[in-house]
Amino acid sequence: MNLKNEITGQTKDHLIWSEEDKTYIHKKVFPKLQLLKKIGRSKGIDLAILSGFRSFETQKGIIEKKINGTRPILDDFGKTKDPKDLTPSKLLESILRWSALPGFSRHHWGTDFDIYDKKALPPGYQIQLTPEEYQEKGPFFELNEWINEITSNDEKSDFFLPYKKDLGGVAKEPWHISFSKLTPQYEKGLTYNFFINFVETKEIPLKNVILDRTQEIYTRFIKAYFHHSTM
Numbered sequence: 001m002n003l004k005n006e007i008t009g010q011t012k013d014h015l016i017w018s019e020e021d022k023t024y025i026h027k028k029v030f031p032k033l034q035l036l037k038k039i040g041r042s043k044g045i046d047l048a049i050l051s052g053f054r055s056f057e058t059q060k061g062i063i064e065k066k067i068n069g070t071r072p073i074l075d076d077f078g079k080t081k082d083p084k085d086l087t088p089s090k091l092l093e094s095i096l097r098w099s100a101l102p103g104f105s106r107h108h109w110g111t112d113f114d115i116y117d118k119k120a121l122p123p124g125y126q127i128q129l130t131p132e133e134y135q136e137k138g139p140f141f142e143l144n145e146w147i148n149e150i151t152s153n154d155e156k157s158d159f160f161l162p163y164k165k166d167l168g169g170v171a172k173e174p175w176h177i178s179f180s181k182l183t184p185q186y187e188k189g190l191t192y193n194f195f196i197n198f199v200e201t202k203e204i205p206l207k208n209v210i211l212d213r214t215q216e217i218y219t220r221f222i223k224a225y226f227h228h229s230t231m
């Protein structure tokens with residue numbers, strides 16, 4: 001196993017393709033996810049995956065599109081920001097609110113998924129992935145209540161919600177679940193030195209802006225969301 005490549009989304013060796021979910025999933029997580037879906041069905045919830053594994057290149061493409069304006073950069077209220085109005089430093093911060101840097105997305109691991117309830121999807125509805133959709137009166141409120149309930153018993157639950165609270169870095173993402181029994185191995189490998197080395201040696205958008213404030217970016221947008229983070 002090449003942990004470095006698994007952490008940074010540069011290998012699929014540890015993953016298997018799930019035709020039903022239309023994504024790659026970590027081999028060890030696959031049966032656990034199917035079990036979670038089965039429990040959901042018994043509660044009338046049809047848990048489906050909107051986004052699972054993303055490679056380094058895919059994540060890099062997302063960030064590049066946000067920088068060149070072909071993909072929207074949103075503020076906390078869902079309003080679009082024009083990248084031309086932002087200083088490079090503000091641009092980086094605005095992007096990191098909703099998207100991870102390539103190499104540092106939890107979606108690289110095959111253990112993390114953005115979920116929705118297929119059964120609750122109104123016909124023709126386009127999912128936006130906004131907190132409102134997961135709140136009362138939103139289509140995925142029931143799913144949200146159920147996920148909150150099962151993940152609240154941390155000892156027993158296989159999954160947790162890394163972005164359950166807004167800790168001043170990444171915005172609240174009630175749709176993002178993570179397999180808590182396996183992610184600590186990736187989090188442990190993702191040290192501050194690992195972060196700096198990777199940014200220094202890879203072609204990453206806004207690289208110089210990141211290198212100006214590595215400690216803050218690492219702490220605020222990556223480490224703060226680790227499982228059982230003490231921050």
Ligand SMILES: [Zn+2]
Pocket residue numbers: 107113114173175176
């Ligand atoms: Zn996600």
